[in-house]
Amino acid sequence: MATKTPAKTSKARKPGKRAQSKQAIRDRIVKAALTLFQTKGFDTTTTKAIARKAGIAEGTVFNYFRTKEDIALFFFEEEVDHAIAAVRDDLRLRKAPLEEKLFKLVHSQLEFLAPYERFIGAALLHALNPASHLGAFSHRAQQLRHRYLAFVAELIEDSSPRRKNDALSWLVPEAFWIYYLGVLLFWLYDTSKDKQHTLAFLDRSLNVGVSFLQTGRR
Amino acid sequence: MATKTPAKTSKARKPGKRAQSKQAIRDRIVKAALTLFQTKGFDTTTTKAIARKAGIAEGTVFNYFRTKEDIALFFFEEEVDHAIAAVRDDLRLRKAPLEEKLFKLVHSQLEFLAPYERFIGAALLHALNPASHLGAFSHRAQQLRHRYLAFVAELIEDSSPRRKNDALSWLVPEAFWIYYLGVLLFWLYDTSKDKQHTLAFLDRSLNVGVSFLQTGRR
DNA sequence: ACACATTCATGAGTGCACTCATATATTTCA
């Protein structure tokens, strides 16, 4: 059946059929799940429905994700990685002031999330529990949050060096996290064209926040 | 059958049989649940087992608590109320410095939690998610957290009046919350006699924290 | 004391996330 002549020379050589479909199925699951989460909500979407929509058996879902929540988490991992990369790879930002970097960071996130606004709304409710169900991502969720905040801390550190031992410094990422959740809420309820109100709010509040941070610190 | 002659005079009069057993059953459920949570863990304790231990049918559990998590939440509500009352009712504390009030608050909590150390450990893991499962208490949990932090804010406000509009003031309860979780962790792993290390840590850290708070603020 | 209303206990039933033994497809190696 297979007209394949794999020239498996030395060691690492085989983007074989397996690896290919593996990636494809993973994507199909995530896509199907997100569509359903978006239209029916997280809780009311069954794993059976996800499997059906993805064209696979129910059990197969669990070969790719340990739990239903992990599927959603995977999405947020992509979202955070995407946003961090967007800031890292923007050379123009290299020597830009802190508030511009943070703006780009959050803006990238919002862009990524935009197509799934309904789902995000539901997810956020959970995540505010303060840590329930969807926020109850259990372990990887913590890691993700940590990765995100570590990046934020890195940006801050780059912009106003030293002062690491400041008694307040560990609070700043916590505060940013709360701020970020606030922005998300604002964004969700923002009915202005292209979410312009959110962007304006982001711009202003970051300016105020950063300048407060730097004044209070030095 | 009933040899009862209820002199139902005017309006509000009847601690009837109903209300009595209602309270009793509620207590039986909570007690049974806590014992099981403590010995077998939260997740591995089934509602059926709770019902059996409480001597009632499984469905009855759900006449008293909407979810299994609500049972645990009820326990924490009692815990917080108890601790707040302990501080409020201690007249000697009325004009004591802030750090003493906070000490009493947290100390009361730890005393209350002591018999269920194992369960707390499990619960804390969940609650750190940052908001998962047990922390996923969904709504009442938020209210509880809010009630607790509002009381803390009240104590702080009493001790160093004014300065309400300080840009940092909203962060202080958040910080205290994180601090409190830290204390719990410390306490859980504290093997010293009567948890003396925890108490010493509490004492010292509250002194430092409060004085920092007041210096930084005025 | 009797009927009507209300509250509550009951446990079989439901739907769901997740497991597992088995079948099937892919890769490896001679």
Added chain:
DNA sequence: TGAAATATATGAGTGCACTCATGAATGTGT
């Protein structure tokens, strides 16, 4: 190329939290 080894798909099964129709117990008005 074929057969052993390995990775993956499958869907009936499992255990659990939670629901609901029923009936029994308690409360209320006469």
